Amino acid sequence: MIWNDEFETLPREALESLQLKRLQNVATRVYNMVPFYRQKFDAMGIKPTQIKSLKDLGRLPFTLKQDMRDNYPYGLFAVPLAQIVRIHASSGTTGKPTVVGYTRRDIDGWSELMARSFVAAGAHQGDVIHNAYGYGLFTGGLGAHYGAETLGASVIPMSGGNTKKQIMIMQDFGSTVITCTPSYSLYLAEVAKEEGLDVRNFKLRIGILGAEPWSESMRREIEEKLNIKAIDIYGLSEILGPGVAIECVEAQNGLHIWEDHFLPEIINPETGEVLPWGEKGELVITTLTKEGIPLIRYRTRDITRIIPEPCICGRTHVRLERMSGRSDDMLIIRGVNVFPSQIESVLFNIEGVEPHYQLIVDREENLDTLEIQVEVNEATFSDEIKVLQDLSEKIRKEIKDLLGITCKVRLVEPKTITRSEGKAKRVIDKRIK
Amino acid sequence: MKVEQISIFIENQKGRLADVTRALGEAGINIRALSLADTSDYGILRLIVDNTDLAKQVLKEKSFTVHKTEVVAAGVPDRPLGLNSILEALDKENVNVEYMYAFPEHYSDNAIMIFRFDNPDEAIRILLENGFSVLRGEDVYNV
Numbered sequence: 001m002i003w004n005d006e007f008e009t010l011p012r013e014a015l016e017s018l019q020l021k022r023l024q025n026v027a028t029r030v031y032n033m034v035p036f037y038r039q040k041f042d043a044m045g046i047k048p049t050q051i052k053s054l055k056d057l058g059r060l061p062f063t064l065k066q067d068m069r070d071n072y073p074y075g076l077f078a079v080p081l082a083q084i085v086r087i088h089a090s091s092g093t094t095g096k097p098t099v100v101g102y103t104r105r106d107i108d109g110w111s112e113l114m115a116r117s118f119v120a121a122g123a124h125q126g127d128v129i130h131n132a133y134g135y136g137l138f139t140g141g142l143g144a145h146y147g148a149e150t151l152g153a154s155v156i157p158m159s160g161g162n163t164k165k166q167i168m169i170m171q172d173f174g175s176t177v178i179t180c181t182p183s184y185s186l187y188l189a190e191v192a193k194e195e196g197l198d199v200r201n202f203k204l205r206i207g208i209l210g211a212e213p214w215s216e217s218m219r220r221e222i223e224e225k226l227n228i229k230a231i232d233i234y235g236l237s238e239i240l241g242p243g244v245a246i247e248c249v250e251a252q253n254g255l256h257i258w259e260d261h262f263l264p265e266i267i268n269p270e271t272g273e274v275l276p277w278g279e280k281g282e283l284v285i286t287t288l289t290k291e292g293i294p295l296i297r298y299r300t301r302d303i304t305r306i307i308p309e310p311c312i313c314g315r316t317h318v319r320l321e322r323m324s325g326r327s328d329d330m331l332i333i334r335g336v337n338v339f340p341s342q343i344e345s346v347l348f349n350i351e352g353v354e355p356h357y358q359l360i361v362d363r364e365e366n367l368d369t370l371e372i373q374v375e376v377n378e379a380t381f382s383d384e385i386k387v388l389q390d391l392s393e394k395i396r397k398e399i400k401d402l403l404g405i406t407c408k409v410r411l412v413e414p415k416t417i418t419r420s421e422g423k424a425k426r427v428i429d430k431r432i433k
Numbered sequence: 434m435k436v437e438q439i440s441i442f443i444e445n446q447k448g449r450l451a452d453v454t455r456a457l458g459e460a461g462i463n464i465r466a467l468s469l470a471d472t473s474d475y476g477i478l479r480l481i482v483d484n485t486d487l488a489k490q491v492l493k494e495k496s497f498t499v500h501k502t503e504v505v506a507a508g509v510p511d512r513p514l515g516l517n518s519i520l521e522a523l524d525k526e527n528v529n530v531e532y533m534y535a536f537p538e539h540y541s542d543n544a545i546m547i548f549r550f551d552n553p554d555e556a557i558r559i560l561l562e563n564g565f566s567v568l569r570g571e572d573v574y575n576v
Binding site for chain 1: 438440442443444449470472474475477479496497498499500502531532549
């Protein structure tokens with residue numbers, strides 16, 4: 001099923017001409033309304049009227065997260081505050097948060113994109129959508145909520161936390177769709193099991209999971225433990241919130257980015273050079289329709305590639321390959337680039353290993369060390385030391401084969417790795433002082 | 434003829450062993466025999482108790498990973514070369530001992546050893562055919 005047939009299946013040529021028109025429009029708006037962009041455009045010697053084709057996008061300046069911090073809180077807004085009907089902010093782990101504002105049209109547009117996303121994931125009117133994304137400054141909760149209402153589904157505004165209550169409501173209210181982070185979905189299944197309940201027997205059909213990187217093997221684990229279709233959704237508050245891109249249930253292979261609203265590019269994160277479609281690099285997005293805080297060439301820090309081949313679902317919008325991590329999540333261990341998702345995929349492929357793990361990076365005598373903590377469970381535990389040592393050795397060897405680095409595997413007692421109710425804290429980097 | 438043993442995964446941390454013994458003690462469970470295998474990060478505590486199922490339940494409630502295994506309790510002649518005579522009998526039939534530990538009580542004139550075999554049934558047959566005594570679970574839990 002497709003929510004907006006006309007726009008989601010626009011022939012490429014029509015889509016690209018719409019994109020160009022919208023790009024010219026947004027460039028003109030930011031040039032006239034946002035001093036930051038006027039200065040940047042002028043410094044690069046480009047005027048919005050010089051944008052004649054989509055190729056000219058490469059002549060425009062990048063926007064960095066730091067630019068948003070520097071213009072905190074409202075400096076990048078392109079409309080007077082009186083036209084802003086909602087303000088969100090991303091959790092700033094360091095310093096000030098990044099602030100975004102939405103006009104009424106922005107909210108309507110966002111709601112439509114989320115409704116499109118729900119439909120792409122296989123949801124429809126009549127579904128009971130259990131929204132466990134956090135409500136508040138974080139865009140996840142309200143973004144998914146408005147989309148669910150636009151779709152016409154019954155939305156339960158659960159927000160995060162209070163897991164036992166979530167399970168009770170999910171069972172009693174007959175939730176059919178859950179929206180949360182992938183790690184939280186597994187945590188829900190685990191807590192339910194402790195309560196003597198099997199989530200597989202609930203009415204849940206679909207999980208729309210995002211806000212943290214996850215692997216294909218984690219998807220299989222979630223689909224098995226919850227008996228659902230697990231769909232990857234992508235979004236970031238600077239660009240919109242949830243609903244920037246989503247997998248279709250038909251292919252479950254790559255996330256369609258709504259190209260009538262967003263213009264994606266892939267660049268080399270080191271040099272800023274634009275890479276051809278199909279190559280892996282950092283995702284850069286230009287918002288084409290946003291009024292409150294339009295962004296030109298925003299550097300997402302997420303690593304992916306564009307899949308240009310047509311999709312079996314009929315949508316003409318290109319797909320982004322599953323994010324393989326954020327360029328700022330990337331760990332450099334003894335000079336090797338390591339994404340936590342790579343280690344995760346190794347662990348998930350070993351029979352019986354728990355989805356809960358933590359990476360401890362430290363430095364001993366000027367040498368980086370990586371310790372992987374893995375919980376022992378009934379499936380992997382044995383009364384014989386050698387069985388446990390073989391398990392550690394297997395993990396160590398597979399990490400070495402994949403990444404070329406030696407790590408220490410520490411088996412820990414069950415439930416000793418902190419469970420997160422939002423984004424999982426997978427990495428403790430003790431080198432950062 | 435087999436004896437139930439539980440094993441518990443214990444991280445090398447202050448007080449963890451006492452957490453196990455306290456949990457068992459408060460549930461009125463008596464430890465009959467134990468052995469601890471340890472590495473630098475963790476240990477495996479193996480116990481024979483007077484109520485295996487209750488012990489397993491109590492420990493699982495405390496979030497320990499618990500594993501139940503069947504071991505063999507054999508009477509070992511309490512004299513020089515007594516243990517050796519058992520091991521030679523097993524060796525002759527190519528039965529491998531995974532690990533073993535001593536039981537602190539005597540049973541008639543014999544010392545008791547706990548053996549972990551890959552194939553306990555085969556081992557029991559060999560022990561009996563060679564004239565060694567093998568204890569039943571009930572006897573071991575309540576010696």
